[in-house]
Amino acid sequence: MIFASLLAESSSLAADGGQSTSFAIENLLTIIAVVSLVGGSLFSIIGGIGICRLPEFFSRMHGAGITDTMGAGLILIGLMIYSGLSLVTFKLMVILFFLTITSPSSCHALAHSALAKGLKPELDLKRGPVERQPNASEARS
């Protein structure tokens, strides 16, 4: 791993003399990167479970949205923090920018076309869940 070897080199150079604070900062940055990566992966799994278990299409879009914003954002920010200031960070920033622009607009186009085709949300805020109409036997009694 190129990045790990670079970090080890700089920390071993900093270990002599009065340069020990940079070692602590690099360790702290690594810990922040690990926390971001783990948080991002947790949000991805939560979004994946949501897209499987939620009852209808417009609710499932919420699960996909969680994955695209928090999951992708935290994972890429963790990778950026880990590699410091370099060309790799710039490339990751460009990837994050494109993901932020393209993924919500495709979800918006999808919801727009679903509404245009006549798919209605079942869990409506004003009406509550759609109630079952009473059939003939219940109407008589």
Next chain:
Amino acid sequence: MIITALSATAIAVLVTMTLALIRAMLGPTVFDRVLALNMFGTKTVLFICVISYLQGRTDFLDLALLYSLMNFIGMVALLRFTTQGDFGQDRCDVSDILGTKSGPISRSPITADRAVKSAEVTR
């Protein structure tokens, strides 16, 4: 510690891709499937980024960037096809671009064949 975290992230992204594929297979409407495939594409981009860190090569980030753009274009094309039935090639009037009047045979290559064949059949 970072290698453990990167491996755990890669496994989590793989699990999310599997869940998205399950929804793509199960989804009763076509919109569920398109949503799941969009999520699958986004997770693929993340997976390529994480794998590039595990391998130690920085070249894979270019692949991730390209794939995110291709995913977007594929989604837009698929949405156009599901809502309008074609990719829009018949409605493009080439005479506006060329500056000439278009005759009864349309100038797009796919329908030009069909028009010639139908003319042969009716003769």
